[in-house]
Amino acid sequence: MNCATVGRITAAVSLAVLLPRLSQGQQRMAPLPPDCTVPGSSPVAALARTAQQASLAVLPLNIGTGAGPLMYLSDALPGGIANRIALSVPRIYVVGRRVQRRRRPATPAEFHALSSELGVRYALDGGITGAQGSTQIFLALYEVTSGRQVWHRTFSVDSAGALPVEQSAAIEIASRIGGALSAGEKQRLRLVPTAHHVAYDLALRGDASADDPGKAADAYRSALRADPNFADGYARLAIADAALLETGAVSRDSVDVTRKELRYAAARAITIDSTSALAWLAEARSRMLGGRPATASSQAFERAASLDPTSPLILKEYGRMLSQAGERAHAAEVLQHARSMDPGRAEVVMLLGEIAMVEHRDGEACTLLNRAIFDDALLAPAWALRALVRARHDDLRFAWADAETAERLGNPFLGESSAALVDLVARDTVRARERLQSLWEQVQARGAVGVREGRSIAVALLATHQPKRALDVLEAVRASGPWYAATLRDSNFDSVRNEPRFRALATAQAGT
Secondary structure, three states: OOHHHHHHHHHHHHHHHHOEEEEOOEEEEOOOOOOOOOOOOOOOOOOOOOOOOOEEEEOOOEEOOOOHHHOOHHHHHHHHHHHHHHHHOOOOEEEEEEEOOOOOOOOHHHHHHHHHHHOOOEEEEEEEEEEOOEEEEEEEEEEOOOOEEEEEEEEEEOOOOOHHHHHHHHHHHHHHHHOOOOHHHHHHHOOOOOOOHHHHHHHHHHHHOOOOHHHHHHHHHHHHHHOOOOHHHHHHHHHHHHHHHHHOOOOHHHHHHHHHHHHHHHHHHHHHOOOOHHHHHHHHHHHHHOOOOHHHHHHHHHHHHHHOOOOHHHHHHHHHHHHHOOOHHHHHHHHHHHHHHOOOOHHHHHHHHHHHHHOOOHHHHHHHHHHHHHHOOOOHHHHHHHHHHHHHOOOHHHHHHHHHHHHHOOOHHHHHHHHHHHHHHOOOHHHHHHHHHHHHHHHHHHOOEOHHHHHHHHHHHHHOOOHHHHHHHHHOEOOOOHHHHHHHOOHHHHHHOOOHHHHHHHHHOOOO
16 A cells, blocks of 8 residues: 555545534534546546655654654754755755655555655655753654665754754755765755744744644744844745735734735845745735736746746745636646646645636546545645536535535635535525525624635625625625736626626726
């Protein structure tokens, strides 16, 4: 059994436990819906890749007894090592530039499966332990085709924090994988983003909270208080603020404050270090959400990509912006490039599936969304999108199941609005209106909603002939820029295009 299969079974078991469903008053476990199958779709299978000679995957660190306070380093430290090596020694392919969330291989066969799945020759593994007031980090490098350990070292974490560990480990690992390093590569590997070790450790805490941008932003603010000249700290804060605005995870009263902080942090990052790809990514996100024209955002993305051409994150965000702005052919090209840099990044595959869905290439959309869910069964938007593809082909039973899964995974706005559209295909208008009543009330209470969620709810409200409520939801979207402008140009909103409230929204987005 290969690692991909093990990961999928683990995700399926987890979801089966997490997704109870009520049926005729009895609670039972809900099995995962099967893959979507429509004309032109193909089954999902584990992909085999040829391992590149100089290539690396990093795995999360195990947390041992006494190391609980440093749990944030489990992902953040190997992620930092991965980024440092990839940026400093581009001839070494670091898959995804991020931690691969897989269990550590225990047998030669499992190591070989990891190599086949990710296309890497080496894997970095390790653990963190604490004893008698001291903390130690053990790192080990494995040659994955054989499972043989080729390097290891134990580091003591002292008052200097994690940065010296990251630097030393990156230099030794890069030398082991890539051979003799040039003077320039060594210099880049030793770069210090901040002289304040407390600021760097706080930034790592923010990185470890990437799934909670509010918590991440708090950590980055603390890092910047420790070092007001920390360029990457400002860039990370701007990117977290952008995520908060884009998802609607801000209160009505804090929207303007968050927008101002986003603009300031992105500009400050570039002022301090105009050669930072992360700073230009932050500026691109700031322009996207600040109502600037799509060309202005593209220029910042292009600058970021020129400074760090192998970053899957930059390519993903650039492709997403292009798709949102309606440049779908260019978006697909950029996203395919991002996918080649990080084959397992499910969000990239989902975005490609969404483009195919918008263009009514349902077989391809079905295949891509199946793949995204295969790679990350917890990606709620992929389930919601797949529900809509199924509904187009009258696969209503599993369309409802997909929509419900999106809701149970923590996105009730997408899940319930998708389910409402499935209800309409099934001619159950009463049930669709019941769902949308609840969603409208939640948006009104929060006063804010993300672009993707707001569009989905508004489209469903218009489909049930509730234009005033659809406009209420569109007015609650707190983001601006190319995505929202493109959303308002969607043909689904033609029925309200001449409404004064809609015209006011469209006018506010003019030029983006």
